[in-house]
Amino acid sequence: MKLPSHLNSVKGFLDHDEGICLYNHALSSSKKGPILEIGSYCGKSTIYLATAAKEYNCSVYSVDHHTGSEENQVGWEYHDIELFDEETGKINSFPEFMRNLRKANLLDTVIPIVSDSSLVSRDWKIPLSMVFIDGGHTMEAAFNDFNNWKDKIIKGGILAIHDVFPNPDDGGRPPFEIYRKALSEKNFK
Numbered sequence: 001m002k003l004p005s006h007l008n009s010v011k012g013f014l015d016h017d018e019g020i021c022l023y024n025h026a027l028s029s030s031k032k033g034p035i036l037e038i039g040s041y042c043g044k045s046t047i048y049l050a051t052a053a054k055e056y057n058c059s060v061y062s063v064d065h066h067t068g069s070e071e072n073q074v075g076w077e078y079h080d081i082e083l084f085d086e087e088t089g090k091i092n093s094f095p096e097f098m099r100n101l102r103k104a105n106l107l108d109t110v111i112p113i114v115s116d117s118s119l120v121s122r123d124w125k126i127p128l129s130m131v132f133i134d135g136g137h138t139m140e141a142a143f144n145d146f147n148n149w150k151d152k153i154i155k156g157g158i159l160a161i162h163d164v165f166p167n168p169d170d171g172g173r174p175p176f177e178i179y180r181k182a183l184s185e186k187n188f189k
């Protein structure tokens with residue numbers, strides 16, 4: 001495993017253990033087809049996924065509008081003033097994302113898509129070996145991501161979801177609800 005040395009300093013909300021889990025699934029998925037993640041932010045999860053994918057010359061599509069989720073905006077719990085863009089009044093994580101991927105030498109593996117995930121899904125035809133959902137955490141955003149992308153995963157592929165908390169005291173419900181929805185459908189186990 002050749003994870004880049006600056007990985008610990010990359011802004012993000014992914015634990016190292018979770019990153020290793022993504023890395024391992026990405027490594028086995030990379031032999032079967034490209035990987036797509038929803039919610040790149042500053043590229044932390046992207047680096048775990050793409051470091052594995054690069055071993056097999058597999059591409060990682062990384063979808064994010066880069067203007068942040070609700071909780072990243074001014075006055076919210078996860079706002080980061082360093083990412084604030086005065087022109088739009090929102091955050092802009094794209095420059096930081098590109099900087100981190102460049103440093104990690106992964107621009108030959110990651111294909112950034114700067115757009116809304118629902119819009120990207122509309123014309124998407126490429127079968128995916130793995131989809132990682134970590135976009136908006138509202139009920140609407142989480143269900144849109146699940147419904148729009150679930151059928152683009154190949155048989156035997158991986159659907160990974162971040163921030164799944166079975167206990168409501170530990171965190172918000174939408175990622176857990178789409179996890180439960182996936183298990184209720186016959187195509188997922």
Ligand code: MG
Nearest residue numbers: 013134162163
């Ligand atoms: Mg997350």
